[in-house]
Amino acid sequence: MILPNRSGFFGDFGGKFVPETLMAPLDELERAYRVARKDRAFGRELDLLLKNFVGRPTPLTEVKRFGELCGGVSLFLKREDLNHTGAHKINNALGQALLAKRMGKARIIAETGAGQHGVATATACALLGLECVVYMGEVDMARQELNVFRMRLMGAEVVPVASGSRTLKDAINEAIRDWVTNVGTTHYIIGSVLGPHPYPMIVRDFQAVIGREALAQLRRETGREPDVAVACIGGGSNAIGLFYEMLKRSSIRLIGVEAGGRGPGLGDHAARFEGGALGVLHGTRSMVLQDAHGQIAETHSVSAGLDYPSIGPEHAYYQGTKRIEYHSCDDALALEAFHRLSETEGIIPALESAHAIGWLMRNGETLGTGSLVVANLSGRGDKDVPQVAVMEGREP
């Protein structure tokens, strides 16, 4: 079965729930993408950029000392943090920027939460000579100042979003409003496997390189496939990127880790599978954190990149089929993992990625000593150092 289906659904999830103005442009985007995907020249151009500009393939690093803290599993980290710009986001941003160029769109817009997707998009636009506007919530701008400066350095305009909770959700609202206004000249690079069809498919395809590389590297290093793969999930692009090639290998346990925030109350976390209900947000049908009246809930996570009330529709589908398990890791455990990985391995993880390895610290022993585990280190933590220092009462 090929997912999504022709209407853009993954089972009951996904689809295209947008104002009429965007319906025909989404069809146009899908057509352009399907043609590009079959075009060898497009594939070669992207592969070359991934190799010589981004630095792919990213390494796979065995972390023995940290593995001891995770119940003695044999743990390998897929080092997306070593990509140019410091996270997996560049895989998708470059792919979509090339696609936009092919479609003759000279202006790019994007939303960003932690700033990593905004930085990746600003980078791709600088490289390809495209105009770039990034929408970012004011709260996120304050906690990710460094990334705001990086985007501006590369010539992007960063537009502060002051509505709603002033985080990722509101940045997407503003980006959609821009797109609906400027759709003739502008391509919207969504940063995760979210939004209306064909975005969840396009972003997944551009991120699937993560899992393809990881499987090949593990085979080379260990002679076998992993028993378990783990990734954190905001929208879910680094997770689907790692898992996609593994979905059909049923012996691999796939585990997605949502943000447990500061507690189980609505508004205190971003664990959509623990507190969400079926809904439609930002053009896609999925599990959505919302109140009894269908108003979208505010969310909380120490990590800006996971702070979002909905989840990619493909994840909602695989939660239903149980092919992927979903768990959560709270702020405190993620912060502990942030420190432990830094101390034991000399790798400072992004707070987002710290949720995946935090879950492993707590639950690794249930996987069995010596299990072969691969975790996606989706981003580096340099951007989070000032925030953590402030939270812990130290000068950054």
Place this chain on the structure above:
Amino acid sequence: MNRTFAHLKKEGRCGLVAYVTCGDPGVDATVEIVLALAEAGADAVELGIPFSDPIADGPVIQAASWRALERGTTIDDVFAVARRVRAKSDVALIAFSYLNPIMRYEVDRFAANAAAAGIDSLLVTDLPPESAAGARQALKSRGLGIVFLLAPTSSDARVRLVDRSSDGFIYYVSTTGVTGARRDLDAKLVTRLEAIRGQVSKPLAVGFGISKREHYEALEDKCEAVVVGSAIVRAIADGEPSGAAERAAAVVRGILGRG
């Protein structure tokens, strides 16, 4: 809805559809405002259900939705408004919403309670006809219609789909963008309307950006109705709550030239 447009045709005039965000500045105030709009000459009123993430709306309606939600306005409050208006007026009432609150309310229950409240039709900004079969059936079984939109970007195939699917009339979005009053109409709007006129069988109500008499005069021979939203919502917000209904009515009278 059909009756409203048949009536307009008989009278040979271009109608006016007014939009209000229910619950701003309060539920009682909304009842008064809707009655005043009808009295001022509005042929239909869209009852806006406030939503936390209104992606198709500009700053004026975003702010009104936010205020209405701060006051705790719910779908049941919107139905209460409809019931109280219906007791005094037969103005056509269209519930105007984003999809998520209706999903949460459950579409069958929504259709039943909307019909009981005297609502005639539903328009859902982010529900295109290809995903609306279930909702359409649920509404139809209660005697309610559903209105779909066309936009400047709509392809010929979509124009045919919307013409087939929309009940009573088609909402034509005048320009690419979000809701909000604009100084001038989109320069290509009249040409587009002339082209679309030949492609559809249903009446056209043109909205987005329409806020003054000149706009109405430019469009009255090109469509069956205009939709006025942000200009009314702004007038409601712009002053003491006690004068809101009169300010809203003045916008409608001004546009219809009855001032």
